[in-house]
Amino acid sequence: MTNALKVAVAGLGTVGAGTLTLLAQHARSLERRTGRPITVVAVSARERSKDRGVAIDDFAWYDDAVAMAREADADVVVELIGGADGIAKEVCRAAVSAGRHVVTANKALLAHSGIELALAAEDAGVTLAYEAAVAGGIPAIKALREGLAGNCVTRVYGILNGTSNYVLTAMRESGREFEDVLGEAQDLGYAEADPSFDVDGIDAAHKLAILASVAFGCRIDFDGVYVEGIRRVAPLDIRFADELGYRIKLLGIATQTKDGIEQRVHPCMVPLSAPIANIDGVFNAVVADGDFMDTLMQEGRGAGAGPTASAVVADLVDIARGRTTPTFGVPARELGALTAAPMARHRGAYYVRLMVVDRPGVFADVAAALRDNEISMEAVLQRARAPEETVPVVLTTHETDEAAMMRAVEAIERMDTVAESPRLIRIEPL
Numbered sequence: 001m002t003n004a005l006k007v008a009v010a011g012l013g014t015v016g017a018g019t020l021t022l023l024a025q026h027a028r029s030l031e032r033r034t035g036r037p038i039t040v041v042a043v044s045a046r047e048r049s050k051d052r053g054v055a056i057d058d059f060a061w062y063d064d065a066v067a068m069a070r071e072a073d074a075d076v077v078v079e080l081i082g083g084a085d086g087i088a089k090e091v092c093r094a095a096v097s098a099g100r101h102v103v104t105a106n107k108a109l110l111a112h113s114g115i116e117l118a119l120a121a122e123d124a125g126v127t128l129a130y131e132a133a134v135a136g137g138i139p140a141i142k143a144l145r146e147g148l149a150g151n152c153v154t155r156v157y158g159i160l161n162g163t164s165n166y167v168l169t170a171m172r173e174s175g176r177e178f179e180d181v182l183g184e185a186q187d188l189g190y191a192e193a194d195p196s197f198d199v200d201g202i203d204a205a206h207k208l209a210i211l212a213s214v215a216f217g218c219r220i221d222f223d224g225v226y227v228e229g230i231r232r233v234a235p236l237d238i239r240f241a242d243e244l245g246y247r248i249k250l251l252g253i254a255t256q257t258k259d260g261i262e263q264r265v266h267p268c269m270v271p272l273s274a275p276i277a278n279i280d281g282v283f284n285a286v287v288a289d290g291d292f293m294d295t296l297m298q299e300g301r302g303a304g305a306g307p308t309a310s311a312v313v314a315d316l317v318d319i320a321r322g323r324t325t326p327t328f329g330v331p332a333r334e335l336g337a338l339t340a341a342p343m344a345r346h347r348g349a350y351y352v353r354l355m356v357v358d359r360p361g362v363f364a365d366v367a368a369a370l371r372d373n374e375i376s377m378e379a380v381l382q383r384a385r386a387p388e389e390t391v392p393v394v395l396t397t398h399e400t401d402e403a404a405m406m407r408a409v410e411a412i413e414r415m416d417t418v419a420e421s422p423r424l425i426r427i428e429p430l
């Protein structure tokens with residue numbers, strides 16, 4: 001068929017094999033929807049003979065994915081190798097230079113080089129599409145860039161990493177420690193052998209930086225994201241959160257403030273009444289506040305072969321239909337620099353858990369450290385008395401400055417009656 005959209009796929013792992021499966025399984029309905037067949041013509045991975053659970057014999061095979069991007073008879077190159085630079089970036093650049101559209105699921109690459117690639121693609125008159133890079137199967141990019149295009153978006157946030165959400169959910173349900181639950185998640189295939197990108201918040205930060213660019217029409221600023229992962233969340237904090245009417249979630253939050261755009265990823269205490277508090281397990285959610293639309297929340301599977309392939313194919317469908325949209329909502333050359341609001345200027349309420357020696361006067365010292373930094377307390381919880389041992393004391397504050405809170409925590413940490421470094425979790429009144 002002469003009008004087929006010809007596709008070359010680089011990377012045949014979880015997402016690559018899922019994409020080939022979806023394209024084969026839904027070939028007819030996709031053709032009806034786009035008016036043309038979407039035909040895979042070439043593939044590349046490291047090992048040709050590997051069983052991938054999907055037939056690849058009908059496609060031209062390339063050992064060299066960059067050569068495929070340059071030479072294959074394809075309209076679109078789908079990059080599903082991964083990695084912030086190296087081969088994945090070379091594949092995208094070679095495809096754009098050869099006048100081919102690019103579809104990628106690679107958030108690390110986009111967070112670091114998205115603007116450079118978008119400029120090259122827009123100059124070459126081709127599309128750089130990346131729906132699968134943010135929140136897997138959730139059409140978060142399409143919703144922000146197209147569905148909410150009439151709005152001024154003031155905030156975008158979400159549960160952007162399924163592994164962390166799974167670990168926090170399992171910790172709450174079982175009362176077990178972080179390391180224990182993470183090990184189980186690795187055995188079940190929900191966490192990578194090297195889990196740091198997920199549990200240290202980096203993967204969520206990649207996605208947040210992309211979302212912020214689309215939401216606020218500015219260049220991606222990954223280095224401007226404040227990042228804190230979930231390693232220090234303890235079962236005790238999860239229990240106290242329950243008692244106080246909160247859930248602990250790792251959120252990515254980008255907000256337009258008077259000081260600029262605040263981008264932060266960290267564990268949050270979310271009120272149980274907030275819809276996002278009830279997004280559990282491997283599920284993701286993306287929420288946007290728009291001035292005319294109010295609030296939009298999307299929820300769904302943020303990873304896995306099927307959901308991610310679903311997003312990759314949505315991009316292929318757009319390209320097959322000839323729909324074009326500026327990569328980040330505004331032509332790349334017109335995107336302004338992001339003015340980053342410093343984290344020290346963040347304002348919010350805080351949960352602080354201390355392990356203190358149960359002795360008279362200890363709490364008075366803690367209260368004084370807060371008072372000296374003009375922080376007012378909202379609530380205090382103290383558990384059973386146990387002479388000579390440490391006991392948890394939890395306090396929550398009214399809204400205050402991050403810088404003041406950090407000064408107070410440093411002062412508290414220096415007290416010899418405080419046994420370990422205070423655990424601090426920001427409260428988000430979503």
Ligand SMILES: NC(=O)c1ccc[n+]([C@@H]2O[C@H](COP(=O)([O-])OP(=O)(O)OC[C@H]3O[C@@H](n4cnc5c(N)ncnc54)[C@H](OP(=O)(O)O)[C@@H]3O)[C@@H](O)[C@H]2O)c1
Pocket residue numbers: 010011012013014015016044045046047048050063064065079080081082083087105106107108132133136302303304305308
């Ligand atoms: N997995 C998910 O749920 C998910 C969700 C959203 C986004 N993503 C993103 O999607 C991308 C792919 O993820 P994945 O989970 O599918 O990864 P994966 O399972 O590790 O697959 C990576 C693929 O890349 C191939 N590859 C590696 N180096 C190569 C090279 N030099 N030349 C050609 N091919 C090479 C591998 O070949 P071999 O098979 O021969 O080793 C493998 O097929 C990443 O950017 C990831 O962040 C993944």
